[in-house]
Amino acid sequence: MGxxxxxxxxxxxxxxxTVTELTSLIKGNLEAxxxxxxxxxxxxxxxxxxxxxxxxxxxxxxxxIQAVMxxxxxxxxxxxxxxxxxxxxxxAISVYAQRGxxxxxxxxxxxxxxxxxxxxxxxxxxxLAAQGYFDQNKKKPLPxxxxxxxxxxxxxxxxxxxxxxxxQRRNACIDVVIFPTPVQGAEAAPTIERRIEQANRYGDIDxxxxxxxxxxxxxxxxxxxxxxxxxxxxxxxxxxxxVGHEIDWALSDYAADLRAPTPSAAAEMVAESSDxxxxxxQQFQITLVSAIKSKLDTLESELEIFSPELVKSRxxxxxxxxxxxxxxxxxxxxxxxxxxxxxxxxxxxxxxxILETASPQAILCRGFSxxxxxxxxxxxxxxxxxxxxxxxxxQLSQGDLIDITFAEGSATANVKEIKK
Numbered sequence: 001m002g003x004x005x006x007x008x009x010x011x012x013x014x015x016x017x018t019v020t021e022l023t024s025l026i027k028g029n030l031e032a033x034x035x036x037x038x039x040x041x042x043x044x045x046x047x048x049x050x051x052x053x054x055x056x057x058x059x060x061x062x063x064x065i066q067a068v069m070x071x072x073x074x075x076x077x078x079x080x081x082x083x084x085x086x087x088x089x090x091x092a093i094s095v096y097a098q099r100g101x102x103x104x105x106x107x108x109x110x111x112x113x114x115x116x117x118x119x120x121x122x123x124x125x126x127x128l129a130a131q132g133y134f135d136q137n138k139k140k141p142l143p144x145x146x147x148x149x150x151x152x153x154x155x156x157x158x159x160x161x162x163x164x165x166x167x168q169r170r171n172a173c174i175d176v177v178i179f180p181t182p183v184q185g186a187e188a189a190p191t192i193e194r195r196i197e198q199a200n201r202y203g204d205i206d207x208x209x210x211x212x213x214x215x216x217x218x219x220x221x222x223x224x225x226x227x228x229x230x231x232x233x234x235x236x237x238x239x240x241x242x243v244g245h246e247i248d249w250a251l252s253d254y255a256a257d258l259r260a261p262t263p264s265a266a267a268e269m270v271a272e273s274s275d276x277x278x279x280x281x282q283q284f285q286i287t288l289v290s291a292i293k294s295k296l297d298t299l300e301s302e303l304e305i306f307s308p309e310l311v312k313s314r315x316x317x318x319x320x321x322x323x324x325x326x327x328x329x330x331x332x333x334x335x336x337x338x339x340x341x342x343x344x345x346x347x348x349x350x351x352x353x354i355l356e357t358a359s360p361q362a363i364l365c366r367g368f369s370x371x372x373x374x375x376x377x378x379x380x381x382x383x384x385x386x387x388x389x390x391x392x393x394x395q396l397s398q399g400d401l402i403d404i405t406f407a408e409g410s411a412t413a414n415v416k417e418i419k420k
Contacts, residue, residue, distance in 0.1 A: 020097070027095035030102055034093035039065065039104060040112050043085045045216045054081060058089060058104065066103040067091075073107055082247070083217035084118030087111055117217050121224055125251055128226070133233045134254040140238040142258060144272055146206035148175040150199040150237075152192060155180040159211045159242070159263035166267035174271055177202065183212035188222035196231040196239070207270050208235065210252060211242035211263040223250035232256055242266035364407035374401035374412055393420050 017025070041058030048054050052071030057064050067089060069081075081087065091106040128134060149167070153159050155178060167174050179195040182188045192210070199208050210232070212223070222228065223243045232239050232255040241256035242263045243249070253259040260266035356362060364370070371390040387403075390396060400415045 019100075023095065023097045023100060026102075027097060030093045030095055036090070036092060037104070038088055038090045040086070040088045041065070042116065043081055043087060044083055044218070046081055046083050056081060058087075066101065067106050068103055069106040069109060073109075077109060079111060081109065084116075084121070085111065086116075086118075117221070121251065124224065124226065125254065128229055128251065129254070133229055138233070139257045142238050142240070142270065143206050146174060146270060148177060148205050149270055150177045150179055150202065150205045150208045152179045152181055152195045152199065152208060152210045153212055153263070154183045157183065157213055159213045162262075162264040163209060163211065163267045166264050167271050170268070170271040170273045177205065182222075184215065184219045184222060189225035189228050192222060193225075193227045193231040196228075196235055200235055200237055205237055208237050208239045209242060209263070209266045209270060210239055210256065211260075211266055212244065213263070214245040214248055220244055220248060220250045223252040225251075228252055229255040240266045240270060361407070364405070367407075369407075370405040372403045372405070374403045393418050 039058055041060050044057045044059050044064070046054065046056040052074070054069040054071075054074060056067055056069075058067050059065075069089075069091075079085075087109055088111075089104060089106045090108045091104050093102055094105045095102045125134075132138070151160060151163055153163075160178065164176065167176060177199075179199055181191040181195050183192075196208065196210070199205055210223070212220075220243055223241070229251050232241070232252055238257040239255075240258045240260055241250070241252040242260035242265065243252055244262075246261035258269060260269055360370075373388045373390060388395075390402065396402070396415050396418055398415055398418060402413055402415060404411045404413060
């Protein structure tokens, strides 16, 4: 019990408690009345300390309680306690006086079914996977040497600092464009969707990094919204998802072309180290120079065994079959041309004889003549054409004039008599 100063300046007894005393009373009552309780709730903000102790919260729709499970109690667990998992925790209530905080010291832990958030995410994951948003054959490869990288994240978070630090260290030539967005809360998902679309319209961006630091399952929910998943899948630019720490996950990890465990790892994946590239170039240079030198040495050794006379002799050997074939082909060609010309001459001579024999002049020379209707007056002139060759006696009438052509000269005669 403490004391307070009275109005007259004297000390008087008063019924008040110090913080330590009040906390001790609360501690005694709680720990005495709740030495062994079983609590069902959903794990949130689970964190495994370097000591091996597990710190987490148990929550339901209306309340939340802090909990701790020491390393010695975790050895028998058959599952990994993660955010969103609904469990039943058995233990004792303890008061941590230094912070004025009560918590559940868990002695045993078992699954009580999947938490509401985790169940919702698993169902959403199943639906989106069935619709093809996570198909591996749709993943786009990352360019090895990107010139410009878009980073979609909070401009004030640790993630952007980590990414810029890694990119500066590995390849300072990369141009970084930051698309600021909230990474948790109601406005996060629609803003992330817009930023992905803007990055695709920006121009000359080679890779998009979508990232944020670690957080609870609820904090990461915007990265599992359907609109964000669809925006990632629709991006023509490769997307790297780096949401939370290595144990965290979001549906953006499945939709992205590559998943990085942390934002720093995403920067490592995107930026090829300039030192590594220079070492590769140097190695290629050494290999190329060595190969060229080896080839030159081989050629030099081969050239040493050749003399001008040997070269000429080998050339003659190589050329002999070709020269022989040319000579033979030339001889065959000349013979074919001569035979062809002889045959053509004979055919021309034969054709000339045939033409000579069939010539009208030659026929006339053999005693024949050509009879035509005369162009002079004839009483049947209206029925006959002057100059028409007469082939039959029926074409003539008494008194007709006819022209007779002989081998030498011609004559005009008058038809006196017709014998048919």
